Amino acid sequence: MQMALYDPEKGYYARRHDQVGRSGDFFTSVSTGPLFGRLLADHVADWWRKAGQPEAWRIVELGAHDGTLAGDILTAMRAHHPEAWRGLEYAILEPLPRLARTQQSRLEAFQDHLRIVADPGELPALPGYLLANEVLDALPFHIIEAHDDGWHEIGVGLGEEATLEWHDLGSSPVLGEKLPARKPGYRTEIRPGLADFLKILVPLASPGRMLWIDYGFEHGEYYDEARSKGTLRTFSLHEADEDPLAEPGRRDITAHVDFTAVREAIESLGGEVVCFENQSRFLTEVARPWLLGLEGRTDPDTAKLLRNFQTLTHPAQMGSRFHFLEAGF
Numbered sequence: 001m002q003m004a005l006y007d008p009e010k011g012y013y014a015r016r017h018d019q020v021g022r023s024g025d026f027f028t029s030v031s032t033g034p035l036f037g038r039l040l041a042d043h044v045a046d047w048w049r050k051a052g053q054p055e056a057w058r059i060v061e062l063g064a065h066d067g068t069l070a071g072d073i074l075t076a077m078r079a080h081h082p083e084a085w086r087g088l089e090y091a092i093l094e095p096l097p098r099l100a101r102t103q104q105s106r107l108e109a110f111q112d113h114l115r116i117v118a119d120p121g122e123l124p125a126l127p128g129y130l131l132a133n134e135v136l137d138a139l140p141f142h143i144i145e146a147h148d149d150g151w152h153e154i155g156v157g158l159g160e161e162a163t164l165e166w167h168d169l170g171s172s173p174v175l176g177e178k179l180p181a182r183k184p185g186y187r188t189e190i191r192p193g194l195a196d197f198l199k200i201l202v203p204l205a206s207p208g209r210m211l212w213i214d215y216g217f218e219h220g221e222y223y224d225e226a227r228s229k230g231t232l233r234t235f236s237l238h239e240a241d242e243d244p245l246a247e248p249g250r251r252d253i254t255a256h257v258d259f260t261a262v263r264e265a266i267e268s269l270g271g272e273v274v275c276f277e278n279q280s281r282f283l284t285e286v287a288r289p290w291l292l293g294l295e296g297r298t299d300p301d302t303a304k305l306l307r308n309f310q311t312l313t314h315p316a317q318m319g320s321r322f323h324f325l326e327a328g329f
Helices: 002-006 035-050 068-080 082-086 097-106 108-113 194-199 259-268 279-293 300-313
Strands: 057-062 088-093 114-117 128-133 142-147 150-158 164-171 187-190 208-217 233-236 239-241 252-254 272-278 322-328
Touching (some): 002 252, 035 068, 035 279, 057 068, 068 082, 068 088, 068 097, 082 088, 097 108, 194 259, 208 259, 279 300
Parallel strands (some): 057 128, 088 114
Antiparallel strands (some): 272 322
């Protein structure tokens, strides 16, 4: 999965920069329009004020894709929060050179407030707010399967005709040690390296906050007996599939997030989860002042924004699918 998604030359995210949106492979909250970035900017600016309005501070974004969300946040911050804007540095962590060039080009108008780096160690200490929209679901994971003698890891190898196929790698009690016993054949995913992944990011949000936006479940629901095939999916041209061995490097590979595991990893690093709720509740609370300011307006632009807001928050659309986990350090 690491190779298929992140190889610098042939990986899925390195080959293209237009995977997101109606003409791409999948649709995210960013794809609905600039309102999502505006609301995130409002929330982050509110944190900046409560943090004592530091003169120099930073927003750090992971998984910035083509820079659309960064552009929406920077535009809103400059227009609606000028006091916070003055001392803001917006940093994008991007190890893939092709994506970094795309981001640099798209965000040319914000060069005085922008920094794009491949390594978090390149960023000196500042009060910071780290955000990541649909990053955790794309972190490589292990596949494990229940057998009579416990959990086995399932890996990828070559078949007789040099095609990729699944292989039983044998018993793996360490990977399955926190999972309930399940009937043979039950297959699921697990990401045991979350704490290691987060550890290198903590200095960027200390003092500060992290905000992880993604789809997933808490532990008990994730490993429910009925979810016997796990949550692994691939996406291409908005069509979902379950075979990550088909067309490696040309399809997105993803699995839902175990938010309980994320919480435990954050707490093990000294952080505290201050908010965990679905997108509908989170954005509705953030948008309250903005919505009150629209009262009585019936112009077409306002109507369009309200339709955008409904798409983001309606339970039948994106409102219940995505969750926001915010942590302080």
